[in-house]
Amino acid sequence: MTFKESEHTNILEKLFEMSKNDLPMEKVIEETLLLLKRIPIYPGIVVGCMDSMHEKINAEEIQPGDFVVLYNKNGERISGIVEKKEKQKIVLKNAQVRKKSNSESVCLDNLKRVIRLKKNTLEKTWPSLVFDKKIKI
Amino acid sequence: MKFEKGIFLISGDAKITVFSGEVYLIGKKLEVNEQIYIPCGKRIPLEVISDSEIDIKISSEDQIQKLPERTIPPEWDKVTEKIEKEKIRTVLVLGEVDTGKTFFSTYLANRLISLNKKVSVIDLDAGQSDIGPPGTLGLAVLDKPQVFLSEVEPTAIYFLGSHSPGLHFLPSLVGFYKLVKKGLSLSDVVIVDTPGWVQGDGGRALRRSEIELIEPDLVILMQRKNELEHLVKNYPSRKILRLVVSKKASPTSPEERKKLRELLSKKYFRDAKEIEIEFDKIATDRCYLLTGEKIEIPEFLWAEKLSGWEGILVVSEKELKDNEILELKKKLAVNRIKNIVSGEEIGIEVALCDENSEVISLAVIKKIDYKNKKFILHSPIKKEDISRVRIIQFGSLRLTLTGEEAGFVEPGYF
Numbered sequence: 001m002t003f004k005e006s007e008h009t010n011i012l013e014k015l016f017e018m019s020k021n022d023l024p025m026e027k028v029i030e031e032t033l034l035l036l037k038r039i040p041i042y043p044g045i046v047v048g049c050m051d052s053m054h055e056k057i058n059a060e061e062i063q064p065g066d067f068v069v070l071y072n073k074n075g076e077r078i079s080g081i082v083e084k085k086e087k088q089k090i091v092l093k094n095a096q097v098r099k100k101s102n103s104e105s106v107c108l109d110n111l112k113r114v115i116r117l118k119k120n121t122l123e124k125t126w127p128s129l130v131f132d133k134k135i136k137i
Numbered sequence: 138m139k140f141e142k143g144i145f146l147i148s149g150d151a152k153i154t155v156f157s158g159e160v161y162l163i164g165k166k167l168e169v170n171e172q173i174y175i176p177c178g179k180r181i182p183l184e185v186i187s188d189s190e191i192d193i194k195i196s197s198e199d200q201i202q203k204l205p206e207r208t209i210p211p212e213w214d215k216v217t218e219k220i221e222k223e224k225i226r227t228v229l230v231l232g233e234v235d236t237g238k239t240f241f242s243t244y245l246a247n248r249l250i251s252l253n254k255k256v257s258v259i260d261l262d263a264g265q266s267d268i269g270p271p272g273t274l275g276l277a278v279l280d281k282p283q284v285f286l287s288e289v290e291p292t293a294i295y296f297l298g299s300h301s302p303g304l305h306f307l308p309s310l311v312g313f314y315k316l317v318k319k320g321l322s323l324s325d326v327v328i329v330d331t332p333g334w335v336q337g338d339g340g341r342a343l344r345r346s347e348i349e350l351i352e353p354d355l356v357i358l359m360q361r362k363n364e365l366e367h368l369v370k371n372y373p374s375r376k377i378l379r380l381v382v383s384k385k386a387s388p389t390s391p392e393e394r395k396k397l398r399e400l401l402s403k404k405y406f407r408d409a410k411e412i413e414i415e416f417d418k419i420a421t422d423r424c425y426l427l428t429g430e431k432i433e434i435p436e437f438l439w440a441e442k443l444s445g446w447e448g449i450l451v452v453s454e455k456e457l458k459d460n461e462i463l464e465l466k467k468k469l470a471v472n473r474i475k476n477i478v479s480g481e482e483i484g485i486e487v488a489l490c491d492e493n494s495e496v497i498s499l500a501v502i503k504k505i506d507y508k509n510k511k512f513i514l515h516s517p518i519k520k521e522d523i524s525r526v527r528i529i530q531f532g533s534l535r536l537t538l539t540g541e542e543a544g545f546v547e548p549g550y551f
Contacts, residue, residue, distance in 0.1 A: 003342035005306050040547040041304045041533050 007044040011036070014050045023054060024069055024079040024096060062090055075100055140191050144204040145183045149175035151195045158189020163240060164209075164247035165282035173284050178393060181284070182208045208383055209244065216357065216378060217248040220326060225354040227317065227327050231344060231368060232359030234333030235388045239267055239286065241359060241380070242330040247282035249326055255279075257320035258286060261313060261347075262332040264301055264394065269294035270405040270499060271398040272486060272534055274312040278323045287401070293319055294496045296488035298423065298532020300398065302332070303339055304548055305533070308423070310346055317351050329353070335365055344368050395542065402540030409517040409538070411503065414489075414526060416510040422494070424531040424551040425450055425475060426505075434469075438479055438507040448473030452507055477551060479507065484535035484543050485551075489518055490528040497522050500529075501536050 080092030268275030
């Protein structure tokens with residue numbers, strides 16, 4: 001057992017924790033990196049700031065220029081920068097819409113790019129660091 | 138003003154002059170006509186031993202408060218006796234922030250000096266430096282009692298390059314070790330005043346390493362309850378002494394700390410001038426720049442081949458784009474390009490050291506002139522010392538030329 005000499009790993013843990021809140025992680029990571037660029041020698045303070053990186057507000061409080069994340073009743077998450085605010089609607093620019101689905105059928109003819117996430121990267125790149133989970137003594 | 142025997146808490150700004158009587162401040166006997174200035178934010182108990190005539194210049198009467206009893210616990214004096222009796226040479230003072238470690242260290246040093254001991258105090262708090270400017274660890278060999286260690290000219294400083302040892306563990310420990318070694322060679326007793334980071338991974342790692350590194354003859358725990366016990370569980374109990382924190386120890390906010398740091402940095406750089414140091418006269422330290430083999434790549438201001446897999450370092454006017462880096466890697470047949478952007482060096486605080494890495498002075502980089510191969514610096518270094526500069530150590534802090542804090546440099550960028 002030893003001690004951590006840097007709190008950088010806590011940033012990763014905080015990002016994972018935030019990802020469970022259905023936040024647009026690309027934006028959260030971008031903001032985190034900006035913070036880290038500003039105070040690169042204080043990763044612990046960055047983690048402290050990450051808790052106040054987002055806040056729950058009422059729709060009336062939305063202002064043009066805000067980066068907002070909207071969750072609608074259809075289960076969609078819509079995020080982007082508020083360009084215009086009207087009485088009954090707002091217009092977002094650079095908007096992203098993401099829908100969660102337990103099951104989705106996709107037509108293969110319509111695909112542009114396919115990526116598969118791999119799990120055995122350590123085994124391939126640095127096999128000497130792969131250990132059995134259970135220690136046999 | 139006539140003062141009867143008693144204890145008076147004086148809050149700064151205040152100027153104290155003793156005309157007659159026996160008066161002590163932090164264990165230092167004030168001489169007749171000696172003037173002591175207590176800065177704003179500091180509260181110091183004045184011990185009037187016999188009826189005295191003292192002039193105290195203050196702006197409000199609230200700044201003098203008569204206390205019912207002595208605030209310095211009698212146990213503090215027993216520490217002096219123990220050090221004297223057991224011929225103790227190294228004392229490590231541990232405590233959380235705002236527990237009066239510096240006050241205690243000063244008091245202990247003054248009491249030992251009154252016993253004709255030569256005493257060194259090492260200040261490991263680079264964020265709230267009393268000895269040396271912020272961003273440094275300092276050593277002061279005291280030849281007479283002092284009220285404020287900040288008024289003492291440091292005997293040696295070690296450049297940490299940061300206000301916190303976080304991400305600077307190795308220089309922090311190297312500096313600690315070097316200063317203790319120096320202190321032991323110059324004095325009878327070395328008192329180490331440590332920063333208040335005593336918990337969590339970083340606090341435990343650093344404080345434990347310090348204990349392991351020098352095996353102090355005496356570890357003093359200044360604790361409110363038992364918050365420091367985890368640091369000495371595996372240390373011989375005969376070498377540990379526990380002191381209760383004075384109730385008068387008051388907290389300092391991060392804003393006040395920043396203000397105090399800036400005041401000290403401004404004072405340090407007050408008489409700074411522009412100096413130039415050519416690349417070929419010095420070596421750099423704690424950076425990649427100027428540590429490789431110079432190569433010519435016409436499109437860059439500067440380029441050098443670094444060691445082995447570290448690749449090539451290039452200095453450009455603008456940050457290289459991903460595709461430009463990719464092309465360059467192909468062209469130079471390397472896996473790694475380290476891109477430094479010209480101008481990013483502005484404001485970085487560096488240390489100017491002699492050939493033995495002893496700090497001569499600090500400086501702020503105004504510019505690195507890659508074309509004419511020289512550093513343009515802002516430094517209070519004495520003219521006659523410039524020729525002794527052999528090493529420029531890079532730090533992680535940025536300052537304005539007047540000593541205001543202006544941000545950080547990402548470790549490893551240069």
